[in-house]
Amino acid sequence: MTTRDRLTYFIYHHRTGLSVWTLALVLSLFPFYYDNPYILGITNLVAINVIVVLGLNLFIGYAGQISLGHAAFFGLGAYGSAIFTVYYHVWPWPAMALSALLVALTALVIGVPVLRLSGHYLAMATLGFNIVIYSVLVQWDEVTGGPSGFAGIPPLSIGSLLINDEFRFHYVVWGVVLVLCTLSLNLVRSGVGRGLAALAVDERVAGSLGVNSAREKVKVFILSAVFASLAGSLYAHCFCFVNPDTFGIFASLDFVIMVVVGGMGSIWGSLLGAGLLTVLPEFLDTFESVKDIIHGLILVLILLFLPQGFITGLLDLIRTNLALRRRKNVKA
Amino acid sequence: MTPYQDLLQFIFSGLTSGAIYSLIALGFCVVHNTMGIVNFVQVDFVTLGGMLLFSGLFSFGLPMPFALAAAIIGVTLIAMLVEWIGIRPSRSDNQLVLIFLTIGISIILRGLMKLIWGKNRMAVPPLSGEEPIRILGATIMPQAIWILVLTALAICGLVLIFRHSSIGLAMRGVAANQEAAAIVGLHTGRVKAVSFGLAGALGGLAGVLVTPITTLNYDVGVLLGLKGFAGAILGGFGSFPGAILGGVSLGLLESLTAGYLSSAYKDVVAFVVLLLILFVRPKGLLGR
Numbered sequence: 001m002t003t004r005d006r007l008t009y010f011i012y013h014h015r016t017g018l019s020v021w022t023l024a025l026v027l028s029l030f031p032f033y034y035d036n037p038y039i040l041g042i043t044n045l046v047a048i049n050v051i052v053v054l055g056l057n058l059f060i061g062y063a064g065q066i067s068l069g070h071a072a073f074f075g076l077g078a079y080g081s082a083i084f085t086v087y088y089h090v091w092p093w094p095a096m097a098l099s100a101l102l103v104a105l106t107a108l109v110i111g112v113p114v115l116r117l118s119g120h121y122l123a124m125a126t127l128g129f130n131i132v133i134y135s136v137l138v139q140w141d142e143v144t145g146g147p148s149g150f151a152g153i154p155p156l157s158i159g160s161l162l163i164n165d166e167f168r169f170h171y172v173v174w175g176v177v178l179v180l181c182t183l184s185l186n187l188v189r190s191g192v193g194r195g196l197a198a199l200a201v202d203e204r205v206a207g208s209l210g211v212n213s214a215r216e217k218v219k220v221f222i223l224s225a226v227f228a229s230l231a232g233s234l235y236a237h238c239f240c241f242v243n244p245d246t247f248g249i250f251a252s253l254d255f256v257i258m259v260v261v262g263g264m265g266s267i268w269g270s271l272l273g274a275g276l277l278t279v280l281p282e283f284l285d286t287f288e289s290v291k292d293i294i295h296g297l298i299l300v301l302i303l304l305f306l307p308q309g310f311i312t313g314l315l316d317l318i319r320t321n322l323a324l325r326r327r328k329n330v331k332a
Numbered sequence: 333m334t335p336y337q338d339l340l341q342f343i344f345s346g347l348t349s350g351a352i353y354s355l356i357a358l359g360f361c362v363v364h365n366t367m368g369i370v371n372f373v374q375v376d377f378v379t380l381g382g383m384l385l386f387s388g389l390f391s392f393g394l395p396m397p398f399a400l401a402a403a404i405i406g407v408t409l410i411a412m413l414v415e416w417i418g419i420r421p422s423r424s425d426n427q428l429v430l431i432f433l434t435i436g437i438s439i440i441l442r443g444l445m446k447l448i449w450g451k452n453r454m455a456v457p458p459l460s461g462e463e464p465i466r467i468l469g470a471t472i473m474p475q476a477i478w479i480l481v482l483t484a485l486a487i488c489g490l491v492l493i494f495r496h497s498s499i500g501l502a503m504r505g506v507a508a509n510q511e512a513a514a515i516v517g518l519h520t521g522r523v524k525a526v527s528f529g530l531a532g533a534l535g536g537l538a539g540v541l542v543t544p545i546t547t548l549n550y551d552v553g554v555l556l557g558l559k560g561f562a563g564a565i566l567g568g569f570g571s572f573p574g575a576i577l578g579g580v581s582l583g584l585l586e587s588l589t590a591g592y593l594s595s596a597y598k599d600v601v602a603f604v605v606l607l608l609i610l611f612v613r614p615k616g617l618l619g620r
Contacts, residue, residue, distance in 0.1 A: 066428060113611040119427070120370050124565040125610055127558070128603035139596045249558075253435060260432050292443030299436035300418065307424035 016185055019268070020178065027174045031167050040166035042282055044238060047173040048231045049274040053258045054177075054184050054267065055227025060256065061265030062188055063220045064200025065115070068252050069126030072133035073225040075247025076103050077232025079137065079144060082153045082242055092156045096233040100226050107225035111218045130249050137244040149243035156237045169238055176234065177271075180227060184267050196220055197265075261302050263309025272310055340470040342591040343584065348476040348545075349559075350583025351483040355538035356560025357567065357575035358490065359531035364570050365507035366527040369427060372434045373414055375557030376441040377532045380407050381539020382548045383449050386456050396459060404536045411532025414441075415525045445550040458544040479541045486537055487576065493530075494572075503527055507570075559602075566606055568619025577617060582606070 001009070011018060031040060056070050080099025084090040090098065114125045137144050144150060156163040156172060163169050187193050195216055198206040203213045236242050254277065262273020280298065284291040306313030356378060363371040384406045388399030418437045422430060458475040465472055493500040505513040506523045514520050538560070539553065546552055563582045567574025582602060589601040609617065 060428070114607070117610060117614050120364075120569050121565055121610060121614060121616070123370065123431075124562060125607055128562065128606050131558075132600050132603050132607075135597065135600045139600075256428075257432060257435070260428060264426075264428070289447060290443065292446065293440050296436045296439030296441075296443060300433060300440065303424070303429055303433045303436060304422055307422070307426060307429045 020182055020185070023181075024178055027178070028171070031170050035167065037166045040170055042279060044166060044169050044173050046275050046278045047170075047177045048235050048238070049255070049258065049278050050177050050271055051173075051180055051231035051234070052228045052255050053262065053270040053274045054180055055224030056255050057259045057262070057264065057267065057270045058184060058187070058196070058227075059220050059224040060259050061263075062193065062200060063196045063217060065217060065221070066119070066123050066256075067126040067221075067224075068123050068249065068256060069128075069130035069133075070224065070228050070255050071247045071249065071251035072130040073103050073107065073228035074232040074235070074251065074255075075133060075137060075242075075244070076106065077229030078236040078242045078247070079150065079232075080229070081233040081236045082150045083143065085154050086150075086152060092154060092233075092237050096230065096237075099233055100229045103229035104222050104226050107222040108218065111221040111225075115214065115217045115221060127249060127252070130247075130252050134244060134248050137247065144244070147244060149241055151241045153236050153240045153242070155240060156234075163237075173234055173238070176230065180230075181267060181271070188267065192216070192219075200265075257299060261299065261310055263312040266309060266311045269309050269311040276310070334469070337469040338591065340468055342587045344467075344470055344472050344476065346584035346587035347580065348472075348479050348583070349586065350563075350580035351479050352538050352542045352556065352579075353560045353563040353582050354576045354579030355483055355486060355534050355541075356557055357564035357579045358487075358572060359534035359538075360561055360564045361570050361572055361575045362503075362527050362534070363531045364564075366503055366524050367419075367430075369430045369434065370561070371528075371531065372431065372557070372561075373411070373418075373438045373441065374531060374535050374560070375553045376438050376445070377407050377411060377535025378539040378542070378553035378556055378560075379445060379548075379550060380410060380441070380553075381536030382456060382543030382552065383445060383539075383550075384536070385540045385543065386449075386454055386548060389457070396457075400459070400540055403540050404533055407536030407539070408529045408533045411535075412525050412529040414532075415528035419528075420521065420524075442550055449550060451550065454548040456540075456543045456548050459541075473545075475541075475544050482537065482541060486534065490530075490534075490572070499523070499526055503530075562603070562606055566609060566616055568616030571616070571618045571620075574616055574618035581617075 030043070034040065034043075052070060052074055056067065059065050059067055077096075077099050080102055081092065081095045084095035084098055085092055110129060114122065114129070117125050138147050140146075156169075158172075161168070163172050188197070195206065195211040198209060199211055199213045199216060206213055232247075235246070258273035258277045259270065260273075261277060262271070263269030280295065281291065284294055287294065302310065308316065356374060359374045359377065360371065363369065363374070381403050384403035385399055388394045388402045389396070392399075394402060414437055419430070419433060422433055424430065458473065459478045461474050463474070465474060465477070494504060502513070502518050502523045503526065505516070505518055506520050506527075510520055513523070535553075535557075538556070542556065543552065546556075559582060560579065563579035564575045565578070566582060567576070567578025585605055586598050586602050589595075590598040593601060613619070
């Protein structure tokens with residue numbers, strides 16, 4: 001083996017780890033190049049969405065289930081943090097953990113019966129769950145503040161350092177993204193992850209290979225709910241204000257659209273999908289009247305022409321082209 | 333008002349909204365049976381029905397019966413166009429991708445409607461008179477009677493189409509087995525387009541009937557459409573009697589909750605009951 005071969009082998013062998021480290025490097029330098037608070041505000045929102053989409057992609061892309069209700073868990077996390085910190089004066093970090101624990105319990109209670117359903121019935125059940133949570137957030141105004149929202153949530157802090165501007169929040173939220181991203185990348189290549197992928201293709205075959213599909217589905221549902229809850233808590237502490245409209249069914253649809261556009265079953269696709277669909281509306285703000293039309297059109301075009309999602313679709317295109325070119329070279 | 337009259341009043345209002353949910357639910361089922369997808373554009377067919385009725389009445393000055401017919405035909409044609417441009421070119425057979433394709437189209441249609449008719453709320457006049465009618469001590473608006481009668485007629489029409497017309501039989505053939513239907517010479521693409529058109533007609537009818545009661549704006553159909561979807565799921569997705577049963581039970585459940593428990597939490601109660609029923613019967617009331 002020449003040195004070059006060894007280097008290529010090293011890069012290929014450690015491609016996932018190297019990608020994560022590169023991403024970490026880029027992210028840690030990013031705020032020094034773009035110190036505009038507006039841009040950092042948007043990238044922080046991207047990060048929050050990435051956390052939800054990562055979890056949702058494990059549930060939809062790997063386990064092959066469908067959920068149109070993850071904004072409910074996002075909302076429960078946000079309101080959980082808000083209620084614990086404001087009414088019970090719990091510190092933000094423990095409040096976040098406590099909300100995540102409660103959301104995990106909720107997901108367990110909901111998940112056991114709901115995940116017996118499949119296909120359209122599962123879609124409706126999760127949608128119904130979201131509508132229920134949303135209505136409660138709007139109607140129970142003594143506790144949640146009703147339609148006008150919940151204000152006065154304290155920001156996060158590390159020691160005596162308050163995380164109260166976009167610059168500091170960037171490091172916290174993207175740090176969480178990197179940890180959860182690494183976790184997901186490892187999970188999908190573990191036995192559990194392979195089991196989930198088998199379950200997505202055919203539950204009966206997976207069962208015959210020793211995958212307890214009912215239990216695995218509930219587990220990954222809880223995991224994705226906890227991701228959403230963490231993102232919700234971060235959202236609450238970032239903006240110090242929450243409003244039920246952020247957690248309605250349209251938010252859930254947006255999350256699933258991010259998964260589908262990024263590529264189902266692609267962890268890197270989750271980053272891209274969330275990034276693309278969070279940044280897009282900001283760009284389209286200049287064409288106020290046709291904003292929705294362009295938004296829908298982009299979604300339709302991607303789904304028509306790259307139905308496996310952006311990353312997977314593009315990689316497939318490149319691979320096909322390379323293979324075609326190689327064949328041409330061999331012939332010539 | 334005696335308690336008995338109250339109950340009758342709630343049942344009437346429940347039946348009225350239930351009829352609307354049933355029409356929408358039937359539209360979901362027609363498309364699901366031939367194409368195997370949840371067609372979320374159904375939601376906008378409802379709005380579109382109301383919008384076209386409004387334009388027919390006020391921009392073109394048509395008399396009510398003609399405006400009504402024109403609105404329903406218009407939605408039917410638009411639905412077929414949507415299938416032709418939006419769904420048919422898709423090369424994916426992944427359910428989730430197809431469902432989100434319909435959601436994308438729905439976003440585009442809503443954007444277009446916002447562009448054409450604006451964001452303001454509009455009022456559509458009822459089909460006839462606004463003088464309430466008293467039946468057995470309960471008062472109902474003539475529009476509610478129209479809703480019940482026209483829904484019943486639409487259901488009869490649907491039964492006739494599926495039992496006796498050749499296109500109806502073709503749709504049942506495609507629903508039963510698409511490959512076999514293609515082998516015996518049915519044009520499955522055309523059948524799918526017609527089923528989309530039929531769904532559009534049902535949604536459009538629901539729209540022209542309901543918008544005089546609610547008000548009309550570009551996203552009035554969203555919540556109604558989701559309730560229709562819930563009705564279809566409750567009854568068993570794809571089953572026509574199930575869609576009617578599911579839609580009506582959802583309407584009754586809602587109005588009885590609003591009347592006796594709390595109108596603020598009527599959606600919560602309706603969807604919690606839906607979830608509980610699905611836990612016991614995971615394929616809906618009449619599903620197989």
